[in-house]
Amino acid sequence: MTLPELTNMVNLASETDTHPDTHRRALRISVIGCGYLGAVHAACMAALGHEVIGVDVDARKVEALASGRPPFYEPELPELLSEMVATGRLQFSSDISDAASATVHFICVGTPQKRGENKADLRAVDAAMTALLGIVKPGDVVVGKSTVPVGTAERLVEMMAEVEPAATLAWNPEFLREGHAVKDTFHPDRLVYGVPDDAAGARTTSLLSQVYAKALAEGTPLIVTNYTTAQLVKVAANSFLATKISFINAMAELCEATGGDVVQLADAIGHDARIGRQFLNAGLGFGGGCLPKDIRAFMARAGELGVDQALAFLREVDSINMRRRVRMVDLAREVCEGSIVGRRVAVLGAAFKPESDDVRDSPALSVAAQMALQGADVVVTDPKAIENAADKWPDLHFVDTVEEAVTGAELVLLLTEWQQYVGLDPVELKRRVKMPRILDGRNALDSEAWRSAGWTYRALGRR
Template sequence: MAPVRTTTIGCGYLGATHAACMAELGYDVLGVEVDPDKLAMLREGRAPVYEAGLDEMLARHVASGRLRFTDSYEEAGAFGEIHFLCLGTPQRSDGLGADTSQVEYAVRTLAPHLTGSPLVVGKSTVPVGTAARMAALLTELTPSGVEAELAWNPEFLREAHGVDDTLRPDRLVFGVRSDAAEKRLREFYAPVIDLGVNGATPVVVTDYATAELVKVTANSFLATKISFINAVAEVCEVAGADVVALADAIGYDDRIGRKMLGAGVGFGGGCLPKDLRAFQHRAGELGVEDVMSLLGEVDAINAHQRERTVQIAKGMLGRSLRGARIAVWGAAFKPGTDDVRDSPALAIAGQLHLRGAQVTVFDPKAGRTARAAYPTMSYAEGAVEACRDADLVLHMTEWPEFREVDVDRVTEVVAHRRLLDGRNVLDLQAWRNAGWTARGLGRL
């Protein structure tokens, strides 16, 4: 039997990763990308974003012919049996809600070109109610005689772990309206289900609305956990306690767990902040905004962490920020990616720069994307170089390189020995032994 022909509509971070992984599983894949620059990169087997292992996988399957890319929806409609929608849903420019225009455009453009009995599968993170609307649109625009059906299969990728999370997910969620759609998804994902880390990958079969809510609920819960420990960290500073030891202690409670209890400068990236706001906005549209007001506080605490870090930096300098030389280690919102969207590290660096500091940033992978976002700041090619003549060093993204840096080499190049660990992962005692004033957030 010939392998299933599948398309991936939208080949940014999610789509490029999904397309490459489906080719890895043996499927014939056609990716659709309308951005000409991204399309050119993908056709050369290069990913438009940094993700460990993705470039190699893309190059291998583009070279084999199993994975191709186009900007033609007509070609995609004729080719695919299962079509995955992997479009972005950024925060709307006029409010907190999610902008689903890319998803709607894809459905409107793809539907007239569908043939046979295709299954269209949404993977994008959308407000609850979107899938039902897209299903109606699909029925309206599909040619006569074509039996198209919609399913919703939310993605749960963690940036820097996207390839592994696609091939070995901790669960699969199928939002469907028929047994036939469930059967097709189970058959398609059979290799993934069989690759489960602890036996078969769990599959949750549910309705559209529940499938849509799973992703935003998970992200909002994680954001809440992060903001909670950051609020506690501020109490720890006033009380003279250590938030890292505290998190270790409560993390042993299996009802709580230690993951996501790393106090620091807060969360960022392209998912948690906008999903948190979109969930709160949609709850308001549904008339239950009061019960979700907690999410507004979670968002406010996260924003407060950035300003608080700026004020702590100013306090450590003991002077005005104007003219101070500050080295910032990290620009990406997390290690393992070059994504600087809503990055706490880059936002804090930018605020210091806007208040008159001379800021030099180094990030092992995100230098290019950071420079595009903040072109007026200075950028270094290495961690030690960034610290030359610095009055203060800020550790903002927990890349392994920063934990392994030679303290003595940094000591030789700085003007003043001051370190603020915004991620609470450095060995502060080692820095103090070298004569540094070193502190974290929530630990003095």
Template sequence: MRLTVIGTGYVGAVHAACMAEIGHEVLGVDIDRERVTALAGGRVPFFEPGLSQMLVKAVNAGRLGFTTSLAEAVRFGDTHFVCVGTPQDPASGVADLRYLHSVVDELAGCLDGSAHDEVLMVGKSTVPVGTAARLARRLGAVSPAADVAWNPEFLREGCAVQDTLRPERVVAGVRTEHAEARLRAVYAPLLDAGAPFVSTDLATAELVKMASNAFLATKISFINAMAEVCDATGADVLTLAHAMGQDSRIGPRFLAPGLGFGGSCLPKDIRAFTARAEELGLGRSVGFLRQVDEINTRQRKRTVELAKRLLGGSFADRNVAVLGAAFKPFSDDIRDSPALAVAEMVRSRGATVRVHDPEAVDNARAASPELQFALDVAKACERADVVLHLTEWPEYRQLDPEALATVVRTPALVDARNTLDPLPWRSAGWTLRALGRPGLD
């Protein structure tokens, strides 16, 4: 099949490369000429394991190309995946749909006189419930032959290629049997490999993404709330989370106490979900999500206070080493990064802060030029009064505490991700603190 992918940011670039990988001819479309040039040359402008190799393979095989022309895309194929961003309005929390509306309006204009008898626009962007139906009316008024479906993405940064090629489910919000058949054909190799296909209406498909992210965010904030209770009572949150996770009704995933979630999805989506519910007069039904958001944000402040106590009550004239800038490992994404937020808070309180990250230093430096950065851990920790472990990269679990103790001024560590083994650190003379684990004191 010949597919187009409109919007080649994180979601779009991954989707385009993966669709080419499973055998389709794909044309990616973006208004960013530099991005199009980079992708056409086989260069991925962000870090995602496995994507670069797949992109180069597809481009060289002639199955994947890129353009800035939507009109060219309309001539190329009749199934158009829309992957443009829907950022959060910082004032209201409402999803900003201007880019999505712009694409639909331009697509409608290009469809006038199109050689394709039946055109399917497939939304992958995360949107408030009701958006797809409105877009279908908007597109249908111009081109009656055009149909709209919604096919939300469930990508985890750092695992996006795997999540696309081996999805836990493919959700298709459709209005017609023809649209469902088209999407089944697109994903046939994945369905043949056992991926479940969930066919539903537009509104349910939109809600599946929002509800899933809201639930995951709630699970993370729940265990972080329990970490606060553990700090007050002397209990250990890691043992608590482990015991809870043995219950098959709960499970261990996302019961990871620590600094909390960030990135471009969970924070934005729960705020947009809450805002949409309030528009529908259902604010009380999802009011708990505001508390979920508050608990998550509070973890950053609690981490700063934990570090402050280790320093005797003040950051003034102290050196602080920060391990991690990306919002999660295996990514260079620093959007709403808890790690970077903590680093900035510490610096604003008078400390000199030096940050290390295996992949995100360039992005972090551009976003926070007032911080200092280092390309190796030892340099970041040189003469540090405290080390903050803020992003759970595997490299940090493999550090040698004894060697690092010879570099710092004071061997003091805050494990804000609860992923470091405390025994070797304490054996090497380090003072170790972690959220929800008062027994380490």
């Protein structure tokens, strides 16, 4: 979505909000938790014509958002955020009482992995609900969007019933892709409502359908289900995607052992409509703040429920994924005649994926750190994630540009497939390096073009 398209969306929302027949569908919404999910959701809800108040305990984050500056990188969000703050439909606060006038309250807080455990840390969810119980009114709807272990919604219902039984809880999982979150909010590929099977549930379904009226009018599929299923949808989807990625990476291990080519293998099996080509890109594996922690929390919850055998395969999915990082370091050592000690290594990419500054569980940084620990002189660059990466890995050496990173390098690693890295000119880059050797950690480069330019090219799962 381009900036003009965003502006058109804003204008359309404004027109809708002032029309007498549609104004009644504009709702007063609160968004509790204004991190990645919450900030995007709040801005998009305002663009759709709703009056939105975002609430977060971090005063600095609130100040930045109120000034139209998201504290993280997400394409299209800064423009949308500034537009919405300027209209007055979007406000931010660190005081939960400012959300008291809202009818629909979205819980969008994080559920990170517990330190030293696989379980999800639900303290922020519980804190958000506790805060809301101080302001929630009869007829209000509290909507969980955070990814939580199954059974969490049922526990929150009990908390609400003790304070305000006339309010209703719904579970409405998010399916945002980092780098595409604004588009995914405006045009979701499906909507899921987990609601009670009674009159309150019917009213809640109607209210949520007012929130998402535009998406539903575009034909977005809607699944109305119970709390349990709604909570399972996100973790089941992430587990399936993680399994598909690890499957093709397991095939990459076999290709390396037998001389096969995993890219051609993925192309061949991807033509099968039952399989599809998406998420069959072999390489360094997945990372970020969702897939790794979600599959681990899923396994932990299954164990608590006594059905851990049902998800035992996810342990190998996780193991395959982590082995990719070790294998990349091993491959670097092979290319460097058995040793990376003292070798200058340029790492292109620090974020866990392109179009993001998120470095949580970043495979690229994991590989860079391992190589540095083993004696390599590692230099890392990234278009957006250097600041976050330096905070997490202060002992690594970061530079702003590709040119700085590769000058004098004896080995180049492409570990995050930013388009500006995929489009690099191998002839021009060769003039800057000491040794023209490149490892394509994402199978994103044109191998023949790089080899023709005189580079030693290697990638996981390819000859």
